[in-house]
């Protein structure tokens with residue numbers, strides 16, 4: 001079993017994880033988890049009232065209840081959606097992970113918990129030859145906790161050797177279109193996820209069937225945008241000018257707690273847009289131009305649109321990394337897994 005504590009980490013890694021942001025000391029794990037889930041379930045998630053109805057049964061979609069919120073729940077207790085995510089995660093890991101990978105990125109959210117479970121199971125069954133060590137690069141506090149809870153070794157993004165590329169990164173998404181553009185950031189993580197995706201040879205996305213749409217902003221109606229707190233009002237103003245008059249700062253369910261803060265202590269704005277176009281359409285806001293336009297607004301740190309080239313396309317062009325996944329694994333209602341792959345690996 002690969003179980004490590006900070007005591008066994010190189011000192012630079014320990015330092016990277018124990019330094020705290022002066023304005024936001026890390027809250028206790030349970031509270032943090034509640035922040036994430038309450039934001040997603042009560043304020044933002046388009047799936048919050050969704051239930052899958054058949055002629056005989058109605059299944060309410062629920063957030064997993066876990067004694068340790070960073071560990072995967074017992075598979076026998078999973079509802080159909082969680083079960084679909086878990087199946088997709090195991091298939092994605094089976095097809096894109098192996099024990100000899102040195103650096104692997106780990107995204108954030110409820111789905112990636114199963115990806116990490118699958119990786120830990122793979123390493124248990126196929127341990128790497130010693131002293132070979134696999135390192136896992138988190139995309140935020142929640143992601144690091146999930147890595148640690150699985151007994152895997154985290155390494156901070158800024159502790160990576162300068163020339164190292166990650167072999168792969170696994171992450172979830174809020175919505176994926178038919179060209180594999182993604183909306184991400186529903187759980188307030190997107191900046192570090194983009195950093196890690198762009199430092200990876202390939203991004204492999206894990207999701208459930210609700211996220212699979214022809215165009216972005218279909219069920220997930222808003223684009224999450226991470227902004228500097230001081231600039232939030234001027235970003236809202238400019239979003240209005242480019243066609244999103246109802247863009248809003250994401251706040252805690254408990255109003256007095258104020259705006260949600262990201263791992264960078266920034267704010268999140270959710271900007272509704274009409275269904276976005278793909279490169280095949282003829283129209284105004286296609287994914288690429290909207291993402292670039294929003295990113296150009298002063299005060300915007302990152303946009304929750306993962307678009308442009310995937311890792312294979314950048315390599316072909318002599319570049320590195322890529323925001324778009326090379327493959328998306330959707331867990332389906334019937335227990336099957338639908339895999340959508342970039343043309344490069346069809």
Ligand SMILES: O=C[C@H](O)[C@H](O)[C@H](O)COP(=O)(O)O
Pocket residue numbers: 107108109110111112171172173174183184185186187188189190193
């Ligand atoms: O901000 C969160 C991340 O972008 C997540 O990857 C995304 O929201 C999907 O999360 P989940 O797996 O919980 O649906």
